[in-house]
Amino acid sequence: MESRPSVARPFYSTFADLYDHVVTDPVGPWTEAVEGALASRGVERGTLLDAGCGTGRHAAAFAALGHRVTLLDASAELLAVASTRCPGAPAHLGDVRDPHLPGSFDVLTCRGVLNDLLGDADRDAAVRSSARLLRPGGMLALDVRDVGRSRERTDDTPRSTTVHRDTGSAVTFTHRSRWEDGLLVVAEEHRERSPDGSVDVQEFTFRMRPWTEQEVHERLGRAGFADVVTGPGVGGRWDRLFVTAVRRA
Known part of the structure; x- marks a missing residue:
């Protein structure tokens, strides 16, 4: 299994084909x-x-x-x-x-x-x-x-969704958010399991200011x-x- 941090948000690039799912x-x-x-x-x-x-x-x-x-x-x-x-x-x-x-x-x-x-x-x-x-x-x-409402909603609880690519691989998207110094901090993990059993994990953390x-x-x-x-x-x-x-x- 390969796990690595990303410099650009994978959800907008590597996994753009799955965005609508x-x-x-x-x-x-x-x-x-x-x-x-x-x-x-x-x-x-x-x-x-x-x-x-x-x-x-x-x-x-x-x-x-x-x-x-x-x-x-x-x-x-x-x-x-x-x-x-x-x-x-x-x-x-x-x-x-x-x-x-x-x-x-x-x-x-x-x-x-x-x-x-x-x-x-x-x-x-x-x-x-x-x-x-x-x-x-x-x-x-x-x-x-x-x-105010964004801070109220933030609970640092991981939430996951799994979708499948046409190639047969399964991708599990997990995110969790926390409130820090007036910003919403979101940590994402993108775990792709290929049909051959190999697993690739990309991680990305970003901040939003409501x-x-x-x-x-x-x-x-x-x-x-x-x-x-x-x-x-x-x-x-x-x-x-x-x-x-x-x-x-």
Whole structure:
């Protein structure tokens, strides 16, 4: 058996083909919440950037509703899956802090990605980039972790899921999280057992910084957003915040 720490998150690279078998939360609640916010703000369907699109499940749902979708992700492997799922959609490999994308969009959606930005400067850069990529009057929709509820949920209990690859190998994903100095620390183990009985283990630990509602309002306001609305996470994600805002003219 080989066990080794990884410098990049294996879940986004080595095991990108299994992502949808592990992350199985329904797409509908998110798309319905975004569509409802668009309707209430009078923003019409048009061009939509899914920043941190992952495997493109949500982007494909928006495309089916009539949006002209563009994909952005920092993982080449996840982006490849998303491109297959959303044929014809422009796909860009890049960082939400400085994505180097042309043009502007009517809608920008971003789920979870901003939790991974630990520093104030990085958070401000990502929010400013979002404002730059939106046309005046365009809408931003975010899903971010709520600091109080995230801390409440953290219990350092290991949780595992096993899925199978087409090659016949079984991969067990185990994660456990703890709260440390205001950050959510997540330790992951990826254990793959091949048909010949050999076992390969990859380990990865990363940190997330959840958000407060006050921080959301302050950062978005400084970046050029107005009418910032925060509410409970959608689809039963009770430890999250659903955030919408409009870019000022």
